[in-house]
Amino acid sequence: MKEGYNSLNFIEQIVADDLKEGISQKSLRFRFPPEPNGYLHIGHAASICLNFGLGEDNQAPVNLRFDDTNPIKEEQEFVDSIKNDIEWLGFKWAKECYTSDYFQQLYDWAIQLIKDGKAYVDGQSAALMAEQKGTPTTPGKASPYRDTPVEENLRLFEEMKDGKHAEGTYVLRAKIDMASPNMLMRDPLMYRILNKPHHRTGSEWCIYPMYDWAHGQSDYVEQVSHSICTLEFKPHRELYDWFLDQIIDPDKLRPKQREFARRNLSYTVMSKRKLLELVQSKTVAGWDDPRMPTISGLRRRGYTPESIRKFSEVSGITKRDSVTDVSLLEYCIREDLNKNATRVMGVLDPVKLILGNYPADKTEMLIAENNPEIENSGSHEVPFSKELYIEREDFKEEANSKYFRLTLGKEVRLKNAYIIKGESVEKDVNGRITAIHCSVDLDSRSGSGTEASMRKVKGTLHWVSIEHAVKAEIREYDRLFLDEAPDSHEEKGFMEFINPDSLNIVKEAYVEPFLQSASIDDKFQFQRVGYFTLDKDSKADHLVFNKTVGLKDSWAKQQPKDNQPKQQSNKGQQNQPKRSAISEIQKISKKYTNLSGDKLESAKENILQLAEEVTYEDLQPLFNTAAKKVGTRIGVTLALGVLLKKGQAKNDEIEQFIEAGKNDPNELLNEAAKMIG
RNA sequence: UGCCCGAUGGUGUAACUGGCAACACGUCUGGUUUUGGUCCAGAAGAGUCUAGGUUCGAGCCCUAGUCGGGCAACCA
Numbered sequence: 020m021k022e023g024y025n026s027l028n029f030i031e032q033i034v035a036d037d038l039k040e041g042i043s044q045k046s047l048r049f050r051f052p053p054e055p056n057g058y059l060h061i062g063h064a065a066s067i068c069l070n071f072g073l074g075e076d077n078q079a080p081v082n083l084r085f086d087d088t089n090p091i092k093e094e095q096e097f098v099d100s101i102k103n104d105i106e107w108l109g110f111k112w113a114k115e116c117y118t119s120d121y122f123q124q125l126y127d128w129a130i131q132l133i134k135d136g137k138a139y140v141d142g143q144s145a146a147l148m149a150e151q152k153g154t155p156t157t158p159g160k161a162s163p164y165r166d167t168p169v170e171e172n173l174r175l176f177e178e179m180k181d182g183k184h185a186e187g188t189y190v191l192r193a194k195i196d197m198a199s200p201n202m203l204m205r206d207p208l209m210y211r212i213l214n215k216p217h218h219r220t221g222s223e224w225c226i227y228p229m230y231d232w233a234h235g236q237s238d239y240v241e242q243v244s245h246s247i248c249t250l251e252f253k254p255h256r257e258l259y260d261w262f263l264d265q266i267i268d269p270d271k272l273r274p275k276q277r278e279f280a281r282r283n284l285s286y287t288v289m290s291k292r293k294l295l296e297l298v299q300s301k302t303v304a305g306w307d308d309p310r311m312p313t314i315s316g317l318r319r320r321g322y323t324p325e326s327i328r329k330f331s332e333v334s335g336i337t338k339r340d341s342v343t344d345v346s347l348l349e350y351c352i353r354e355d356l357n358k359n360a361t362r363v364m365g366v367l368d369p370v371k372l373i374l375g376n377y378p379a380d381k382t383e384m385l386i387a388e389n390n391p392e393i394e395n396s397g398s399h400e401v402p403f404s405k406e407l408y409i410e411r412e413d414f415k416e417e418a419n420s421k422y423f424r425l426t427l428g429k430e431v432r433l434k435n436a437y438i439i440k441g442e443s444v445e446k447d448v449n450g451r452i453t454a455i456h457c458s459v460d461l462d463s464r465s466g467s468g469t470e471a472s473m474r475k476v477k478g479t480l481h482w483v484s485i486e487h488a489v490k491a492e493i494r495e496y497d498r499l500f501l502d503e504a505p506d507s508h509e510e511k512g513f514m515e516f517i518n519p520d521s522l523n524i525v526k527e528a529y530v531e532p533f534l535q536s537a538s539i540d541d542k543f544q545f546q547r548v549g550y551f552t553l554d555k556d557s558k559a560d561h562l563v564f565n566k567t568v569g570l571k572d573s574w575a576k577q578q579p580k581d582n583q584p585k586q587q588s589n590k591g592q593q594n595q596p597k598r599s600a601i602s603e604i605q606k607i608s609k610k611y612t613n614l615s616g617d618k619l620e621s622a623k624e625n626i627l628q629l630a631e632e633v634t635y636e637d638l639q640p641l642f643n644t645a646a647k648k649v650g651t652r653i654g655v656t657l658a659l660g661v662l663l664k665k666g667q668a669k670n671d672e673i674e675q676f677i678e679a680g681k682n683d684p685n686e687l688l689n690e691a692a693k694m695i696g
Numbered sequence: 697u698g699c700c701c702g703a704u705g706g707u708g709u710a711a712c713u714g715g716c717a718a719c720a721c722g723u724c725u726g727g728u729u730u731u732g733g734u735c736c737a738g739a740a741g742a743g744u745c746u747a748g749g750u751u752c753g754a755g756c757c758c759u760a761g762u763c764g765g766g767c768a769a770c771c772a
Contacts (some may be wrong), residue, residue: 026719054772056771056772086742088771089771091771092772145769152768154697154768155697155749155768187770199699200698200700201700202767205768208770209725213770229771229772230771231772234772250701250702250765251765251767252772253700254701254767267767280701280702280765310728333708333719333721337702337709338701338764339702339703339765340701340762340764341709342707343708343721345732346707346722347720350722351721353733353734357734358734363716391729403758423732436730438730465730466730472730475731478732479730479732480731524742546733547731548731570732570733570734572733573736576723587760
């Protein structure tokens with residue numbers, strides 16, 4: 020169990036309640052039911068973590084069930100990727116199931132429904148049937164096929180199965196209620212004819228069950244106790260239950276569908292259809308492009324399973340739709356990588372640095388700690404020599420005292436090496452710096468223990484030795500979309516918000532030689548820059564690193580930024596009109612009698628201040644406030660006092676209101692009324 | 697216009713099921729630091745969509761409204 024009983028999410032609560040009400044722990048069973056028509060994304064991770072988490076917390080099995088009822092969209096590639104992603108996340112399913120395993124059972128049950136007069140074959144066109152369905156506000160009309168005799172239905176259905184009819188000619192429908200306010204109950208389709216081979220059943224079937232007819236029955240076959248899905252299936256629950264009613268054996272466990280809100284992430288899209296569009300339009304390089312919110316994309320980007328699970332955990336499960344800010348995801352990966360990534364040095368935008376008083380032919384091997392967060396993480400060697408690369412932005416010819424980096428005449432520390440001082444610069448004809456000349460304090464080597472090495476200097480720079488550096492390609496990623504919620508706009512399609520600069524490739528970065536031996540899945544922190552991981556495109560003679568996420572950068576925040584797409588939007592408040600002074604007063608007053616001490620005083624202050632902006636017309640309607648609402652009456656009294664002071668003449672209404680206040684049993688009101696009357 | 701969900705700081709979630717709103721992210725201070733990272737200390741920020749009602753007491757219950765989302769695929 021997680022944290023006792025205190026902080027269960029509402030789904031966990033439902034399970035806990037069911038347990039309390041008698042269903043045995045042994046009969047708990049869950050499932051994760053993806054359709055193999057795309058890659059899993061971070062939104063699915065929520066469902067995976069929820070279902071498998073429920074399994075772990077209750078020692079209950081969790082099945083992986085591929086909901087493969089539509090051969091037109093589904094492929095083996097997706098089955099493989101889904102299994103791969105779930106395993107990578109660290110979850111183990113009890114059984115690998117397929118809805119297609121139950122095609123025969125589903126067919127037999129369908130026959131039974133026909134025999135019971137609960138299903139019929141319809142031979143009308145899709146358009147006609149849609150028309151007969153009616154609208155949410157007007158009832159539908161019965162199909163002329165609705166009362167076909169059972170034998171005829173049986174014969175037609177068998178012919179459908181035997182491939183005697185073309186696609187689109189016939190369907191099997193449940194006979195429920197064409198006038199139901201729930202459109203899904205207006206004789207929904209159970210089967211359609213599809214002459215398409217299935218990735219598992221081949222051409223054995225040419226009729227395929229619809230989602231509603233298959234899902235609940237599959238849960239039932241597997242004896243899943245809690246069938247958890249996303250909110251858009253809520254209206255399907257009625258149908259889910261209706262179908263179950265037709266086939267259920269009362270001695271067996273009856274699955275229960277419950278729904279939670281799907282998770283959205285800011286600055287991306289989260290539907291398989293839209294992700295597919297990004298892939299097919301070549302906007303991204305594939306499903307595992309590091310900019311994609313897919314599990315495989317995040318993995319390639321350098322995210323860890325732990326970080327994704329952590330993200331799911333802190334995001335929570337509810338029924339309200341929301342957009343979680345990417346900063347939360349980034350926090351989760353930084354937290355993990357800070358603890359686990361090996362510290363190295365790499366220069367992305369190099370400028371040459373020459374140490375005037377360092378011997379030209381000398382190479383020293385200096386010691387670099389692997390990870391300061393881990394006690395015995397060990398160290399590795401970094402070669403040091405006369406000519407180095409440092410980051411171009413780490414030098415300014417002159418700068419104010421806020422700039423801790425290298426300037427002419429100022430000292431900085433080279434990480435794990437020496438303290439140096441800027442002496443002069445070389446520039447090309449365009450004024451661009453081509454080399455920086457420094458002097459080095461040869462006594463100041465890190466770890467040497469000398470007095471000079473202990474000196475405190477404000478700045479520390481990362482560097483690589485030019486002679487020893489390894490050239491590498493670095494891929495930096497920015498958000499894929501410029502809009503916080505790109506698919507929430509009615510007039511514009513999400514593709515219009517694509518960020519043209521979401522990928523930045525640095526062809527000539529230089530990294531320390533230690534990285535030559537990096538392998539896929541290794542996680543590094545390029546010190547002062549960010550977290551990086553080796554990309555699968557990397558070769559021994561051509562290293563490619565993906566930037567997972569930058570380090571938090573409080574220096575960048577101080578800098579004036581020109582074209583930052585990020586704008587703190589106040590979306591949440593746009594729905595609410597700005598509150599008027601009077602309603603503000605009402606709000607504060609409401610709680611007035613619950614307050615005491617400082618809080619009471621400040622509430623009073625606030626009311627008096629707000630009252631300055633209130634007119635008599637605002638206040639007058641509130642004289643009628645129920646006697647019980649003492650707080651509001653006090654607030655009104657205080658505000659009235661301000662008005663009177665400002666010259667408002669007393670009238671009968673006012674007199675009456677004050678009088679009533681004076682006679683009120685509540686002391687605070689009493690006092691207030693006496694003050695002004 | 698029918699039915700179904702939902703509404704708590706900028707964001708995401710809590711609130712022991714009715715007892716004066718908590719946690720995390722983010723933001724801002726300050727300290728430590730051979731990473732302007734980490735870590736540590738602290739601060740600001742909502743009175744719980746609105747209006748009624750029930751109650752000694754409501755973010756939690758009831759009613760009405762407002763706003764947001766979903767539902768009429770031979771998709772899942």
